Amino acid sequence: MGKMSAAVGSVATLAAEPGEDAFRKLFRFYRQSRPGTADLGAVIDFSAAHAARGPGPEAHKVVRSQLSLSSVSDHDAHRAGLQPVSKWQAYGLEGYPGFIFIPNPFLPGYQWHWVKQCLKLYSQKPNVCNLDKHMTEEQTQDLWEQSKEFLRCKEVNKRRPRSLLEKLRWVTLGYHYNWDSKSKWLLPVGFRVSEPKQGS
Template sequence: MFKDSFKYYKARQPAPDLKDVIDVHNSDNKNVRKITVFAADCQNDLSLYLGLKPVEGWSAFDFINIPGLLFIKNPFTPSGQRNWIVKCLKNYTKKPNILNIDAHGFLNDDKTWWDESFGAASKTDLLAKLRWATLGYHHNWDTKHYAENFKTEIPQDLKDLTSVFATALGFNKFNAEAAIINYYRMNSTLAGHTDHSEIYLEAPLFSVSFGQTAVFLIGGLKLEDPAHALLLRSGDVVVMSGNSRLRYHGVPRILYGDSAPWESNDQSLGECNDWKRAKSYISEARINLNIRQVLKPGQSAL
């Protein structure tokens, strides 16, 4: 059952055995099969500015025992990962986006989480307090609903990023309208849940990981159903579509990654101050970007 599996992988003493965790980066994995991605010239034009490798070089998979769950193995370049990590930490934590810490008065009106955490008089205790940010249609954590008077513009780069992913996987009409960014420390977890707040549940949900590695648990439509555990490394993209869209899922454990795919041998990339700060954060953290379509095709408002 999902709860039993979650408890097992969350346990500290004794630590769980990871032998049954599906690792798509293992070329001998029998739980997945390779699928075709669709590459077009316009996608590769977008990919360049989004920090993505050419689409025709991506490795994408589906899961034999989890219909509808799709996986793109790190399609980002090292500099692309750097840029997106900085965006998640510096850009997407600014107003008008909403943060979990807003209600606690930790930030002055003219200061951002980034400024306060990494500025001259840095408040390092704020680093661990940041847990989520919402963009576009803001998810209401109490009602689990969206509202037309509780939304802001979703960043164009997020719309473009999911457009490339969607087109490559054959979801040609996907429209990014809401995003939640989760910020995990090494002892963080995300309890099992389903994502059912969106009106148009036929649209896929895109989830992008950066930083340290996560054990991602996905079960069935009921908590009583068995669950599968997957390893998600920095840059990996998971797409919940079709039958998998409403399955229970969560993150019982964060692990230190066995590589740092944001690093590069290209000395021309250098290390600007923004990246130095982001790199220090990501060495002890994981970021998850998940993007959804809220409205039905052709619908302009709730």
């Protein structure tokens, strides 16, 4: 418990320093850790919190969110590869209205479909990604097509150059935040998402 309290305190100190963006500082804090060595004591674990609702410092902040069961019909949910809304478990955080966490609303096998959709469609222009700062728009035009042959290669070779998709870290849809100018602007996003096929 002492270790967790110390972790919460150290993260709070990181975020509280004046003159620096709190999100960026926290991002660097967790990114600098070697895999498996990060102290995750200050991270909210929704699965543990809603299962045990124990005495941890963050557990009391997790609340059950009510969803409108009529917002999406069971037929439409199934077409999108989702379970009926009545089976979803939704959680929020006290003091953060509008934030909703839904653990795995997908039908079996459909997570892969949506991962592929994200990589194929959402990485396309006009959406902004981390590669744009280092490459021209033509070089990042269709990351999926440029990378799919690399990704099909099962052989792990450290000398092989990484594909662009392996270098992709984030893509922004809608509002894009510019870290340099601290401003945001609206991107015209207009993708047609195809319906999942069985077994894809």
